[in-house]
Structure formats: structure tokens, C-alpha cells
Amino acid sequence: MADKKSKEIKKNSKEVILRSAKVLFAMQGFELTTVREIAGKAGINVAMVYYYFNTKEELHQNIIDNAFKSFSQSLKEGVGQGKGSEDKIYDVIKVYITFLHHHKDIHRIILRETISQSKHIDMIVKKYISRNFDLVHSIIKEGVQKGTFREHDSTLSTFSLIGMILYYFTYEPIFIRLISPEKRKKPITEFLPDHIFNLFIEGVKG
Amino acid sequence: MADKKSKEIKKNSKEVILRSAKVLFAMQGFELTTVREIAGKAGINVAMVYYYFNTKEELHQNIIDNAFKSFSQSLKEGVGQGKGSEDKIYDVIKVYITFLHHHKDIHRIILRETISQSKHIDMIVKKYISRNFDLVHSIIKEGVQKGTFREHDSTLSTFSLIGMILYYFTYEPIFIRLISPEKRKKPITEFLPDHIFNLFIEGVKG
DNA sequence: GCATTAACTAAACGTTTGTTTAACTACTCT
């Protein structure tokens, strides 16, 4: 019985490190987060971090990779295939907002990476972001072809749509200080999707 | 004659420090930029930084303050008073984009500050951001009152408008990797204002 | 039950950081 229990209780140090690091990187950024801090939060020795990851940067990169894999899957699963263009757009908005709301830490890590113009940003764009962008772009292009949306620069509007969504999470610290207290109590997932959907659809409708 | 020349040539160290620090903070962020680096770029001794500013953080805060003062002035000057609501919105978009295009470093510094949830962010919002937000908000509210814009949540749309603008600068490193090369050559100030204006106005039109 | 590997630890390493000190010019005012 000791065998089984120890297997259950046994803490998977690598995963504990990843979880702790994710929170700390999101809160404080890469540079301001020390390896000792990560180890402390994970309840393990500093050297363990270097046992599983070669460098602090490799750990960071690992977290970003996991995040994008997770999101790309959500996006593919969340957008209905047989639907019309407007419904697909609504799905996209819903998936983005729902995911970001539950993974704020991930968004902040990637945002920091973007601003920092890190060496990895090229790889990240090619491997992940451009795929997600193309998926949304193709929905809008399809809508234009079918006449659901008017003729316009679909590349720019794709960027604007994603921009309208991400912006709320990017500037959330400022947003919660600007909107009224009663609305502040409602989770962002309740009022934001419809607002962005209406604004965007009216702007591109045929 | 030596007098006059020395007066002309005499480098104003404080301003050189501010200029050098602004560029470096924007490029690398607060933590990754060292005081020695700033001094090196400014061509002065490290101790000079501490002669003019008590700490590295005070220097940083000084740069942010100057930036917001400069932008708030541009916004007040750039928005025509006697115009209709749509024209005023266009002015707002134009001022934001023009300013951000010429002061990308400032935007990145403030963006970092926002993400970092720094202790100063409360002060910054109260002192600067909320004022600018209210200015844009009042234009939209006026438009709704006059019937130029439809009835809707004007707080949210104000945020969305500013969001659509800022997003292009926040995610510019990704944007330039996604859009077509021929469009990439044009400065953002040429195609972006009209695009955002059309998208937004169609979305809120009465 | 013993050897081999994996998981883990305390302590130390060299480097870099923000900041301070104390001394030195150069200019201004009297």
C-alpha cells in the first residue's frame, strides 16, 4: 500500500516547476523572476530547475510552447465547420475571449515576448500565430466571397478583430479602473463577446 | 569667442541621459537596461545619472511623465472644436496614430508599465489616461445624443476604438510579419486611420 | 541484495547589478 500511495502523492517536480514559473513569469516578467523564486514557490531546490531545464530561458520557452499548443487546439475545436460566416466569427470571438479569460498569465507572457522583440518571436509567429491568423482571415475572406461581408481589406480587418479582443486583456489593468463598478463585477466573458461581435459585423457587413 | 562656442557645444547631460534612457528602456525594458548602458550611450560617467536622478526608477518615471504630458497636449490641439462627431472621431484617430508612429519608444515604455502592474500605474491612469479617455468618451456620447451614432455602450466602444488603434503598435512586430510586403512599405499613417475610422463608424452609426 | 540510475540537496562560483564615495575640474561671483 505504501507503493500506491507514494505513487499518488509523488509530486511531479517538472510540472510543479512549470506551473510555478508560469505564474511568476506572468506576474513579474522574465527578468524580474529569479530561479530561486521559482524553486521556492515550487517547494524544491534551485538545482532541480537546472536538472529538468538547461537554462532559465529554456524553461520560459517551454511554457510559451505549451501555451500556444493549447490555444491552437481550442481554436480548431471551437469554430463550427458547417456554419455561416457570421456564426464562425462569433465562435472565434468566443474562443479567444474564453481562453484568454482563463489563461491570463499566458497572454501576459506572450505579450511581453512580443514587446521584447525576443529572438524567438520569429519562430513563434511562423509556428503558431500565423496559423491562427490565417484561420480567422480565411473566415472573413469566405464571408466577402459569399457577399455576407462587404468588399474591404480583409487582412487589416482580421488584424483589427483580433486586436479588439486582445486589447481588453492587454490593457485590463487600465480598463478595470475606467469602467463603472457595476459592470466591473460581471465577468468579461458575459458582455465582451456580443459587444465586439456587433461592432465588427456592422463594420464589415455587406 | 571661446565663451560662446563652449556654450553652444556644452552638452546638457540631463537631457542626453533622458534621451538615451528613453531609447534603451523602449528597446530592452526597465530591468534589462543597465545604468552603465545608459551612461555609455549618453557618453558620460555612471555617477552622473545619480547626480541628476536619485534612482534608476526615478529616471524611468521622469520619462513616462514627459511622454504623457506631450501626448495630452497633442490630443487637445489636434481635435477640432466646432466639428461634427464623425469628424472629431477622425481627428482623434489621426492624432493617436500620428503621435504613436513618431513616438513608438514611448508607447512601448508605457505598455510595459501597464503589463507590469507597476506601483505607478494608478497614478498614471488618474493623472493622464483617464483624462484622454474621457475626452474621447465625451465625443462619442455627444454623437449618440445628437443621433449621429446609435444607442450603445459608449464606454465599451470608446475602449474598443482606442484598442483598435493601440493594438497596431502593440503588436507591430507581429503585424509586419503578417501583412503583404507591398503594404508593408507604406507608412502606417497612410492606410490605418481610414481603415479604423470606417470600421468604427459603421459599427456605431445611427 | 547489490549495482545502476534517477531524483534531489547544500554550498559555492564568478559576474553583474544599482548605488555610493571621495576626489578632481571648471566656471561664477565678489
Place this chain on the structure above:
DNA sequence: AGAGTAGTTAAACAAACGTTTAGTTAATGC
């Protein structure tokens, strides 16, 4: 001309950082 102040410098400070080392404990396979 000489005191006083503003501007500037090289050198040093302690603290904190990412990373490594050498050694210990726990689990596994034969």
C-alpha cells in the same frame, strides 16, 4: 585672485543573480 558651487570622474561597495559542483537519498532492474 580666490572662495564657492556645479559638473564630472574612477573606483569601490554590498547584494543578488544564473549556474555548477560534488555529494546524498530513493527507486529500479537483475
